[in-house]
Amino acid sequence: MGKAVEIRDLTKHYVLKSETVKALRGVSFDVPQGDYVAIMGPSGSGKSTLLNLLGCLDRPTSGSYMLGDENVAQMTDDDLSAVRASRIGFVFQSYNLIPQLTVVENIEVPLYYMGKLDSRAKERCCMLASMVGLGDRLDHRPTQLSGGQQQRVAIARSIVNDPEFILADEATGNLDSVTTEEILQLFERLNGEGRTIIMVTHEDEVAEHAKRVIRLRDGHIVSDERNTDRVIAKSSAENVATEDVESAVERSESPATN
Amino acid sequence: MFFRTWILGIKSLLLHPMRSALTVLGIMIGVFSVIALLAIGEGVSIKAQQDIEALGAENIIVRSIEPPNDSIEFSFSAREFGISRAEMEQIRVIPTIAQVIPVRELRLQFQYTGNALAEPRLGRLVGCTPEYQGINRLEVDRGHFLTHPEKQATVCVISAELAKYFFPYEDPLGKEIFVPAKKNRFSIVGVLKEKTATGAVGGSFSGQDFANDVYIPIETMRRLMGDLEEKRSAGSFERKKFELSQVTCKVKDVKDVPKTAKIIESTLRRMSPDREDYGIIVPFELLEQARSTRIMIQLIFGLVAAVSLVVGGIGIMNIMLATVTERTREIGVRRALGACRRDITRQFLIETIVLSVVGGCIGMALGVAFPVSAEGSKVLADWLAPEYYERIPTYFREVVPVLVPWSFPLAFGISVVVGVIFGLYPAMRAAQMDPIEALRHE
Structure with missing residues (x-):
């Protein structure tokens, strides 16, 4: 199986007035396609910096970053924008849907910036909305949806461009435990379909769902191990199916409280 | 794609209808005043020119x-x-x-x-x-x-x-x-x-x-x-x-008029040098004067009106700066989802252009109706307060605003240019934002 991400000796230094902050001090790891990685670490560990680099929102000070077969470490701003549009799917903690757009239009946004917005794309966006259980809310605005529903729109948006991997940043941080479970099940289902997921979190319960956990401290990787006591066993036994997702929709009907 | 960008801009503006309407109002008044003031100026100078032409240019x-x-x-x-x-x-x-x-x-x-x-x-x-x-x-x-x-x-x-x-x-x-x-x-x-x-x-x-x-x-x-x-x-x-x-x-021949006037003057002066009991009026020269006066009137009125357009433009800039700050998070999200700086600039520029074009169109529509409404308001003033209306000098009561055709493209053009110029800075500021910072913005 090919590699989705290959990182070698990645460093990132921030120059502040007089001192240089070394946020990342040489990080190397690979993410094979179809993997489900949780990146953990206390604040100040370089977790956010790594996330920004993985998301191509920033450039490393040194080291290489192969996204699929392309070295994106030193690309120009415009090229990085194109990479983000076509090869990375973002899921944020606070959903980050665009308030003036409907559910379908929000899902369309990455395609718009790829320049691939056609009638077929529209169909695909509707299909994705149905897939995450929002088929009957295509024309709703984000404010008319609960937190869990908004996050499911965001997940649909993250896979609309068939990305190399989904990059989730504390994707369940704003959700209650029931909704968190639903979202994690949705991630697992996507992973089960062969999608690569990289999730940044500081919650062990969330990280337990991943196949693999990378722990950072002071800009170094301190551990990188396969998850042995993975909750997936339980989930896969239940065999998360569309019905479950649909029933989850019913349960999360109540508007978001955040 | 193209229409989508514009529709998106309109949608964003409709998110704050009151704010957008007030901004449009600024440009609208600017465009209207360019057209109206130039029409008044034209009316005044046409009247002057008619008076002179009645004397005969030759x-x-x-x-x-x-x-x-x-x-x-x-x-x-x-x-x-x-x-x-x-x-x-x-x-x-x-x-x-x-x-x-x-x-x-x-x-x-x-x-x-x-x-x-x-x-x-x-x-x-x-x-x-x-x-x-x-x-x-x-x-x-x-x-x-x-x-x-x-x-x-x-x-x-x-x-x-x-x-x-x-x-x-x-x-x-x-x-x-x-x-x-x-x-x-x-x-x-x-x-x-x-x-x-x-x-x-x-x-x-x-x-x-x-x-x-x-x-x-x-x-x-x-x-x-x-x-x-x-x-x-x-x-x-x-x-x-x-x-x-x-x-x-x-x-x-009309072109001999200035020369002939000089000859007449010297002829009369030669016969009796120190006399001041006659005057020579050359309507042709007055006509020339009236023409340059007309340009002056148009220039001054145009400038006054242009100032109000610029004020409208500052209104646009003010609103767009506020909008950009308010929508920092949206800018961050769009950047993360693949928008390059150019896309962000375009997005905000389109919004300002929509504001100024809408303002310009309404202003032009009001401008077309100006001569009619000016006459109407005269009639209304005469009806409501005839004693005050009669105190207005006849000259002003008789001036009929005449629309200047080129004032329409001029006013509209200025309004679009104003929109672009005053929208460019906020749009570029939006585009220059660091996506990471923008995403973190609360």
Whole structure:
């Protein structure tokens, strides 16, 4: 199986007035396609910096970053924008849907910036909305949806461009435990379909769902191990199916409280 | 794709309808004031130009000016002033001049003895030649104007107003107008159509009111009345002597007018150097002046209006800066989802262009309706507060705004340019944001 991400000796230094902050001090790891990685670490560990680099929102000070077969470490701003549009799917903690757009239009946004917005794309966006259980809310605005529903729109948006991997940043941080479970099940289902997921979190319960956990401290990787006591066993036994997702929709009907 | 970007911009603007409407209002007023002020300016200058053109661009008018009577001492000798017939003959030989038309005017009472109800009326007795009709654009309603065969006859042509006053139920032709001061009678051979008074032009020339005119052949006038005028009233006795009130010179070619005017002036000065009892009016030069004045008016009005457009533009910039700050998070999200800086700039620029184009279109629509609404408001003002309305100078009441066609593309163009210029900075500021910072923005 090919590699989705290959990182070698990645460093990132921030120059502040007089001192240089070394946020990342040489990080190397690979993410094979179809993997489900949780990146953990206390604040100040370089977790956010790594996330920004993985998301191509920033450039490393040194080291290489192969996204699929392309070295994106030193690309120009415009090229990085194109990479983000076509090869990375973002899921944020606070959903980050665009308030003036409907559910379908929000899902369309990455395609718009790829320049691939056609009638077929529209169909695909509707299909994705149905897939995450929002088929009957295509024309709703984000404010008319609960937190869990908004996050499911965001997940649909993250896979609309068939990305190399989904990059989730504390994707369940704003959700209650029931909704968190639903979202994690949705991630697992996507992973089960062969999608690569990289999730940044500081919650062990969330990280337990991943196949693999990378722990950072002071800009170094301190551990990188396969998850042995993975909750997936339980989930896969239940065999998360569309019905479950649909029933989850019913349960999360109540508007978001955040 | 293209439409989507625009629809997206409109959607974003509709998220804050009140804010967007107020911004549009700023541009709308700007565009409207450009069109309206230029229309007023055009109306004013067209009126001035019409007044001057009524004098005839190919004419040069030499007019006698009565010097102020400042002598307190009693004198039997008559005051002599004005252009003489000899001087007129000197002017006549100037080769560029086609015609000279002498005029002698007197202010007198007229009477019609056949109508006892009509009081004598004060008017102008104008001694002139048949050519007078042409240069003053007088139109004959009934009968005919003075003719050359009649140059010695005691005939007259009267204005429409006098005809209506003295002969409300009769045919004036063949009747006689009596001039009590001179004890002369003139039989009417023609009645003119109504003619509005010409405006005062150039300061040295008072407006002419043709309302109470009686025209007689100048030779008849000289034969019957001579050159001497006596005026007696309580406590004063005045004698004055003048040969001609005005000589209108018609120049063969309009482009020779300025040159000819100089020749006339030097001719008159050579004959009597220190005189100040005549004035030379060159409508052609006034016309040229009026043209440059018109450009000045348009420039000043245009500038004033442009200032209001710029103010509208600052309004746009203000709103867009606030919008950009407010939507920092959205900018971060869009950048994360693949928008490059150019896309962000375009997005915000489109929003400002939509604002300014909508404002521009509404402003233009109001501009089209301006002349009608201006007339309407005059009528309304006259109806609501006639006593105040009448205090407005006639000149302003009579000015009709005339839309200047090029003011529309101009105003619209400026509004779009203003939108782009004042939208560019906020849009670029939005595009320059670091996506990571923008995403973190609360």
